[in-house]
Amino acid sequence: MYAHTQPPTSSDMNTGEVQPEDLWTETPLVYSSHISDIIGCSAYLKLENLQLSQSFKYRGISKFAQQCREKHGPSVHLMIASGGNAGLAAAVAGRVLGVKCTVFLPMNVSTDTQEALRKQGAELIMIGEVYSETLVALRDAVKKDINGVLVPAYDSPVLWDGHSSMVTEMQKQLPIQPDAIFCSVGGGGLIGGIIQGCKNVGWDEVPIVALETTGSNCFYNAIAINTQHFTSKVPSIPSIEAEDSSPYTIEIVDKDNVAIPYMKELKSRAASLGASSPASGVVRMALDRAGGVRCVCIPDEMAMYTARLFADDHKMLTELACSTTLTPGYNHEFLLHILGPKFSALSAEERKKKRFVFVVCGGIKISFEDIREFDEIVAAAQAEGCWSVQIDGKDIQVPKQ
Known part of the structure; x- marks a missing residue:
């Protein structure tokens, strides 16, 4: 369903009739038969690209x-x-x-x-x-x-609170709670909203999968630093600074009791994920979350490939920050690696009962010309038979499909 399709005016504001939720659109949560067929589960798309600003x-x-x-x-x-x-x-x-x-x-x-x-x-x-x-x-x-x-x-609790409204909508739109929520992450505004939204509706145990491109993975690095490279279940601030050869420097943020990396250089085409450091408050929320956050990095070319597939299937252009979220939906083996052995052990019938939400976060930095360029770049990368990805500190080769 759609709501609030006509934006309020400044005269409405003067009468005091407009509430915060009246400013944005209640976006639809739609079933994707294309992605569901690929992964053997029920896939739903939260279409945030339909907001007034397209994200x-x-x-x-x-x-x-x-x-x-x-x-x-x-x-x-x-x-x-x-x-x-x-x-x-x-x-x-x-x-x-x-x-x-x-x-x-x-x-x-x-x-x-x-x-x-x-x-x-x-x-x-x-x-x-x-x-x-x-x-x-x-x-x-x-x-x-x-x-x-x-x-x-x-980086603001007000922003996270506003973004959390999409989870409130999901709760109304889904028959039961999802088995995982997939989103992209840059500075952390979106995932901060999702974490807070899940807390608001009682979904603290629902796994969240945070995806980034390898050249702009400040959030991935932040979680790695504070969990001893994903090996510690008790988050702790590292006792040493980053080495000179590291792609980032480290700052200790006392108010959130976390170490935050500052990327020395951003090397990804996914410009909307190009924050040099994540919000420390969101890193703290992710570390403390009961259901945890699974952190994943992919190459730009994998996001480019997915952008083309999604455009063909759903007739929507998505910038790389958005198509990054969708990559597990277009590669079944990649999804299996992300969700782990318990999910892999399920029968085909059991997997059909699983429900996953992919947040189509939107964005304006995409064009038909970009898609054509992506085709050329992906074609040049097809000589290699696998995508190199990172999942919670592990380097994994995923066959191209």
Whole structure:
């Protein structure tokens, strides 16, 4: 079902009639016969690409923006640093709420993304070679603007609370609780919302599978660091700093009692997963979660291959951050490795009773031209017969299907 398909207006806000949940869309949870046939289980797609800004980010960011307007009034100035999707969510929220929004972008953001932001009325400032430099510029600018409020892209309990609403919807839309939820992870905003949402509806024991691309796996590294490379059931802060040869540096965040890696370089085409470090609060939530979080890394080419398959089957374009989530649905053996020996030991009839949710997180950074380029890249990679993936500290070769 769909709900709230017509966005509220700023005049609605003035009457006090709009609630936070009225800002975003209740997205459908649809059964995928294509993926279900491949994996031998019931696969459901939570279509967050149908939000007003075309990604899940609109949930939490619109809630944050609304709270800013309520606190500071209509003169509030929303200011955010983004590679695209978080900025678009803030821009749409700003238009709906009738407040000013400025988006700080790295210099390499595409003209298509810039145009999408301008169409929502956002002012753009292009600065910095990478997101971390753009964020520094934003922080300086906010200090100089009397009405400016820094809108976080992923690191805020308000955002996680807004994102958690998708799990509340899932509970209403599924006949029984799922046997696993699959999502992509960058800085941790989405998985933070899912963890909190599961807690809200009593799904703490439902496994969550967090997928990243190998060149942007800051969350994977964070969990590895705090669990002695996935070997300890009792999380602990490492006693030594990362070596010079490590792809990251380490910072101890006392308030959450975790060690956080800062990636020295991001090497993935999945730009929406390109946070150099994860939110420490989300890392803490994942470490403490009763049902745990399974951490998985895949190569870009595997996500590219899946993006093409999903487009053919479901007639939807998904950027790499989104197709990363869907890769276990298009490779049965990969799914078996992720879920482990207990699942592998089930009979075919027992597996048919399992229900999995794949969060189609959305995103605007994809085009037909990108898909054609992906085809060429994947074709060049087909000489090797297996995908190299990492699952909770183990390197595994998965046959290409």
